[in-house]
């Protein structure tokens with residue numbers, strides 16, 4: 001579903017933020033992307049989402065190059081950044097309908113999914129309010145609902161659990177599991193290693209722009225906790 005081949009990105013000419021990254025996320029995978037601050041997670045995620053240009057390597061979504069045909073790729077996926085930038089003057093429902101129009105989601109599907117996910121995130125009674133009146137967590141919930149209403153084959157999330165209350169985090173985890181059971185693929189970054197360990201069937205650890213471990217969660221952590229493995233790998237490679 002998502003294939004990253006020899007992807008590198010430099011912001012300044014002297015140092016690569018991401019260096020020669022190879023990764024494949026298959027249908028049904030919940031793939032956790034972990035690494036220290038500045039490791040290259042957001043850079044990778046933004047390149048996958050088609051919002052960051054890059055010179056080296058190839059990224060394909062369902063076989064389509066994000067560089068050559070970004071529109072086709074974007075129709076197949078949804079991207080939720082760590083700090084979603086929403087149209088503050090719109091109401092919640094106005095925003096969801098705006099996104100529904102862009103992705104040409106049919107009326108019945110749209111109404112059904114908006115109801116389903118707004119109820120799940122307890123946002124239904126706030127949908128008539130303007131987004132500028134929402135808290136940070138409410139904005140995040142709205143961005144998640146907007147991402148889900150066009151049933152993406154690939155969901156890309158940058159630090160999705162930051163700012164969500166425990167119930168909303170539980171709801172999101174349940175939705176992620178349900179999506180992958182239905183054949184979608186999910187790739188997300190997180191610093192919450194307990195969540196990654198429980199939720200993901202695959203894990204990649206990035207350090208200084210390079211992958212230092214990748215595989216099934218069982219392969220990456222062996223008989224240890226993911227936290228122990230992560231801390232040891234980060235230290236050993238210093």
Ligand SMILES: Nc1ncnc2c1ncn2[C@@H]1O[C@H](COP(=O)(O)OP(=O)(O)OP(=O)(O)O)[C@@H](O)[C@H]1O
Nearest residue numbers: 011012017018035036037038039040041042043044
């Ligand atoms: N717009 C930019 N201009 C210059 N350098 C950048 C820019 N964005 C990121 N970088 C650099 O690229 C490297 C990787 O940053 P990135 O944001 O991808 O890390 P991250 O793993 O997402 O970190 P965090 O966990 O703190 O969010 C860092 O050295 C960072 O300073």
